[in-house]
Amino acid sequence: MKPAPFDYVRPQTLSEACALLAGDENARLIAGGQTLMPMLAMRLSRPSLLVDISRLAELRGIRREAHDIVIGAATKQVEVEHSALVASDLPLLAAALPWVGHPPTRNRGTIGGSIANADPSAEIPLVAVTLDAEIETFDEAGAASMPADDFFLGPMITAAPAGGCVSAVRFPVWEGAHVGIGFQEVSARRSDFAFAAAAAQIALDADGRCVKIALGIGGVGDRPVKLDLSPLIGKTLADAAIDTVLRDAASVLEPTDDLHASAAYRQRVAEHLGARALREAWSDALQGGAAR
């Protein structure tokens, strides 16, 4: 459990970090290191150079920009978990964070690290896909941005530019008094990898009718998937056929089999958790988020 030898460098700017990456194809970025360090210890990863971006000021911080919350890639998960701004403007992410690893890993783990790692069962990518977040990247060519749905290609595979890095995640904020959220997950043990997870956000009008709805399912296939729930638009909780709509929408899922859970189980759990998260979000929205 000792990593193979490598060099370590802590650049002062993001451009310097990207230049170092471009100069050595075996160089890798390290931020919180909560996934990379086990990979190094087990020698599944053998970089020649580690470029530490965890202290770059330009990658840190949580800020509101017009209709978005922008979170710097190297912002620690614990900072987001306890941020008042995230709790008020991005409650779905706040609800998902306690499910991410354990308190000690959240003290080091970063938002951008989880996004760039693209584990199919990870909660932060799930919330990013559910809310149509934009993933901002930076490489020697400059800054770029793409929708989360295009960014996650498969298990641990992303569209991030080679020799570049994720610099920030831009989450759209849903305005209005009647926005509710729900988050559900099933795993073998608390904070273990999710067999299935569902993240839901809903906006209602003054009469309790759904005007905007988003539901993402994670852990089931090889990437988080957003389901089409447009048949629920205009409905109230009483007349919405949540289970039927969800069963139809969930047919796009491509569940995977593994040692821990069969594909059929994952599909069934995903449908149930989706319905549960939606109902949770709906009643949360009816109360104007007062119960959070």
Added chain:
Amino acid sequence: MRTELLVNGVTRVVEVEPRKSLLDCLREDFSLTGTHAGCEHGVCGACTILLDGGPVRSCLILACQADGYAITTIEGVAPAPGELSVVQDAFCETHGLQCGYCTPGMILTAHALLADVENPSRAMIVESISGNICRCTGYGQIIEAIELAADRLRKANTPRDLISLSPRLGTPHQDLAPADAPEKGILEAADTDMPYGGAA
């Protein structure tokens, strides 16, 4: 590479290979073997230390990444040599340990929790130690120990808002009592062996 680390209030300079984890550095270079090496890939929590007061797995951070942080190991929580912190004492009393392998990590995690939360619920205690595996106790006595420690800290006869627990961790032997802490003699006798009450 040359790295300067602030461990238990003392600045130490060490020459480490970049690939050396903070865990190995603490154990091998500083002989602080109270930090236990368990799984060495971030699963078990035996190597938990405090970084600026927050629990962190020392096997998942390189020694050369840890400069500039206040590092606290289990060796840094007792008020004086031969003494125990309130949390350590509570673990002894409730039989919160058997083989002792997970104990330093558990105790540091509990210290971090109690520094933030005066009266943690059972659910909060369980959540805070959820990343620390114990194979002996079944966790029941550990939770009991943390509840007991929380209770004693609450009852320590020192104005709580004047004292932040975290800066005290890792700085034994120093009288950090705030200027307006109660004079000696005002404290209950039972509190005088505690680092907070006793410091005054």
